[in-house]
Amino acid sequence: MDLVPHSYYLCSAEQSRFMDEKTISEFGIDGFTLMEIAGTRAADFIQSQLPSGSHGVFFCGKGNNAGDALVIARLLSQQGFKITICFLSGTGDLSPDTLENLGLLQKLDEDIELLDWEDFNPSAFDFIVDGMLGTGLNSDVRAPYSDAISWINTQEVPVFALDVPTGLHADSGLILGTAVQADFTLSFGALKTGFYLNQGFDTSGEVILCELSFPNKFKKPTAALIDRSWVEAASPSPKRQKHKYDGGVLYIIAGSEGLTGAGILAAKSVWSAGLGAVVLITPKGLLEIYEKQLVQIIKKPVGDRDDVYFKEEHVEQVLDIIAEKPGKVLIGPGLGRQQETIRFTQSILRNFEGDVLIDADALFALSKMENRKRPEGSNWILTPHPGELKTLFNQEVNDDFDQLNLTKEKAREEKITLLSKGMPSIVGTETGDAYLTGYETRIFSRAGFGDVLAGKVGAYWLKYSSSELACFYGLLDGFQKAQQYFVENSGSLAPIDII
Numbered sequence: 410m411d412l413v414p415h416s417y418y419l420c421s422a423e424q425s426r427f428m429d430e431k432t433i434s435e436f437g438i439d440g441f442t443l444m445e446i447a448g449t450r451a452a453d454f455i456q457s458q459l460p461s462g463s464h465g466v467f468f469c470g471k472g473n474n475a476g477d478a479l480v481i482a483r484l485l486s487q488q489g490f491k492i493t494i495c496f497l498s499g500t501g502d503l504s505p506d507t508l509e510n511l512g513l514l515q516k517l518d519e520d521i522e523l524l525d526w527e528d529f530n531p532s533a534f535d536f537i538v539d540g541m542l543g544t545g546l547n548s549d550v551r552a553p554y555s556d557a558i559s560w561i562n563t564q565e566v567p568v569f570a571l572d573v574p575t576g577l578h579a580d581s582g583l584i585l586g587t588a589v590q591a592d593f594t595l596s597f598g599a600l601k602t603g604f605y606l607n608q609g610f611d612t613s614g615e616v617i618l619c620e621l622s623f624p625n626k627f628k629k630p631t632a633a634l635i636d637r638s639w640v641e642a643a644s645p646s647p648k649r650q651k652h653k654y655d656g657g658v659l660y661i662i663a664g665s666e667g668l669t670g671a672g673i674l675a676a677k678s679v680w681s682a683g684l685g686a687v688v689l690i691t692p693k694g695l696l697e698i699y700e701k702q703l704v705q706i707i708k709k710p711v712g713d714r715d716d717v718y719f720k721e722e723h724v725e726q727v728l729d730i731i732a733e734k735p736g737k738v739l740i741g742p743g744l745g746r747q748q749e750t751i752r753f754t755q756s757i758l759r760n761f762e763g764d765v766l767i768d769a770d771a772l773f774a775l776s777k778m779e780n781r782k783r784p785e786g787s788n789w790i791l792t793p794h795p796g797e798l799k800t801l802f803n804q805e806v807n808d809d810f811d812q813l814n815l816t817k818e819k820a821r822e823e824k825i826t827l828l829s830k831g832m833p834s835i836v837g838t839e840t841g842d843a844y845l846t847g848y849e850t851r852i853f854s855r856a857g858f859g860d861v862l863a864g865k866v867g868a869y870w871l872k873y874s875s876s877e878l879a880c881f882y883g884l885l886d887g888f889q890k891a892q893q894y895f896v897e898n899s900g901s902l903a904p905i906d907i908i
C-alpha cells in the first residue's frame with residue numbers, strides 16, 4: 410500500500426474508531442476538536458452546493474454522528490441558512506460531545522428550530538442533513554429512525570449524509586433494514602469500504618472525503634480505491650525498447666473449435682495495448698481461422714491438422730515454444746472444457762516455471778487440480794468472475810464483502826495476484842493488500858469482455874513487470890474504453906468495441 414495516497418484508503422468502522430481513539434488518547438487531539446473539524450469541512454462543502462438562505466432540516470440521533478450535524482447547523486446558521494433540527498431519540502441521552510454542541514447551538518442568537526420526531530411537521534425544506542447514525546450502526550435500523558428514512562427518501566431535495574448514509578453498513582455496504590438514499594456522503598477521516606460494496610454504490614451518491622487530523626501512522630486500511638492518478642504516479646517509466654521483443658513476449662494459449670472468438674479478442678486486446686510481441690499458440694486445425702482474423706499476430710500451431718483443441722500430447726511442444734524467448738503466458742480464453750484440454754492445461758501450469766495469467770477455462774482446469782501449487786519461481790495472476798471464484802476456492806460468496814475478504818485471504822495464502830471480477834472488481838495481492846474499483850466494472854463479467862480484460866492485463870504485465878499495476882491498468886483501460894464507447898454510441902456494446 411506504500412504507493413497509495415492516504416486519501417484513497419478504504420477503512421472499516423472499526424478502523425475509523427481505531428484512528429479516532431488513537432488520535433484522541435495517544436496523539437492528544439480531543440474528540441470535541443475532531444468533531445469541530447469534521448463539521449467545519451462538511452459545512453464548507455454544503456455551503457458550496459446551496460444558495461444562502463436555504464432552509465435545511467437536520468436529522469440527529471444520539472451519538473457523535475449527531476454531534477457532527479450540530480456543528481454544521483451552527484456554522485451554517487451563521488451564514489444565513491435557516492435551520493430545523495429534529496432529534497430521533499430526544500436530547501436526554503446524547504453523547505458528551507454532542508450534548509456540548511447542542512449547548513453551543515443554544516447560545517446563538519439565531520432562531521433555530523429544535524424538535525423531536527413526534528413533533529416533526531413535514532414542510533418544504535431545501536436540503537436534508539442525515540446525522541442519525543454513522544459508524545455506530547449495530548443492527549437493523551429501528552423505529553423511529555426507519556420512519557424518518559422513509560420520509561427522507563420521498564423528498565426531492567439534496568440529501569447530505571454525514572460519514573455514512575444511515576442504515577448502510579460502513580464495512581459491507583449492506584443495507585440493514587432500510588437506508589437513507591444520499592446525494593452526497595461526506596465521509597470523515599477516511600473513505601469506508603461500504604461505499605463501494607453491495608448496495609453502497611447505489612446508496613452513497615457522490616462521496617466526498619473530509620480529512621481530519623488523524624496522523625498517517627494510525628491509518629490501517631482494509632483496501633484502497635484504484636484511481637488512474639495515483640496508479641500513473643506509482644508506475645515506473647517503461648523501458649525504452651529498441652526491439653519489439655525487448656520487453657518480452659506474451660504467449661497466448663487460447664481457443665478451441667467454436668471458441669476461437671475468445672482467442673481473437675484476447676490477442677487483439679494485447680495488440681491494441683501497444684504490445685508488439687504477441688504469439689498465439691493454437692491447435693493446428695484452427696490455424697486457418699486465425700490467419701484470416703489476426704493478420705498482425707504471430708501464430709504458432711501445435712499438433713496435427715485435425716486437432717481443434719489442446720491435448721496432453723501438445724504439452725511438450727507448447728513448453729518448447731514458450732521457452733524460446735523470455736516472456737509471460739496468458740492461458741485460458743476459449744480453451745473449452747474437454748477432459749484432454751483440462752489435463753493439458755494442468756500439465757502446463759504444473760511445469761511452466763514462469764509468469765502465467767490464468768483466465769476463463771484455465772481457471773476451471775486449475776480448480777480441478779489436486780494439490781495445486783505454483784511452481785517455484787513463477788508468478789500467477791488469476792482473473793476469476795464471481796462464479797469462478799467460488800469454484801476455485803470451494804467457498805460460498807454471498808456478497809461483495811465476502812468477495813473482498815476471500816480475495817484478500819486467498820491471494821495472501823496462495824501467494825498469487827487475484828483479480829476478482831465483478832462490481833466492484835477487486836485485486837488481492839500476495840502481501841495481503843486489496844484494491845477496489847469505484848466505478849462500473851460489471852461489464853468484465855460478460856462474455857467476451859473477460860477476454861479483452863485478460864489481454865490488457867497480460868500486455869501491461871509485460872510493460873511494467875508488476876502484476877498489481879497490470880491489473881490496475883487492465884481495469885482502468887478497459888473501463889475507459891467502454892465508457893468512451895457508451896458516450897459515442899448509445900446502444901449495446903460488444904467486446905470488440907473496447908479493444
Ligand SMILES: NC(=O)C1=CN([C@@H]2O[C@H](COP(=O)(O)OP(=O)(O)OC[C@H]3O[C@@H](n4cnc5c(N)ncnc54)[C@H](OP(=O)(O)O)[C@@H]3O)[C@@H](O)[C@H]2O)[C@@H](O)CC1
Pocket residue numbers: 429439440441443444447470471472473474475477504541542543544545546547548549550551554571572573597598621
Ligand atoms: N468521536 C470523534 O471524535 C468523532 C466521531 N465522528 C462521528 O461519530 C460517528 C460515530 O459516533 P458513535 O460511535 O457515537 O455512533 P453513531 O453512529 O453516532 O450512533 C450510535 C448510536 O446509534 C444507536 N444505534 C445503533 N444502531 C441503531 C439502530 N439500528 N437503530 C437505531 N439506533 C441505533 C446507538 O444506540 P444504542 O443501540 O447504543 O442504544 C448509539 O447510541 C461517526 O460516524 C462520525 O460521524 C466524527 O465526527 C469524527 C470525530
Ligand SMILES: [K+]
Pocket residue numbers: 474539540541542543570571572573574575
Ligand atoms: K449518517
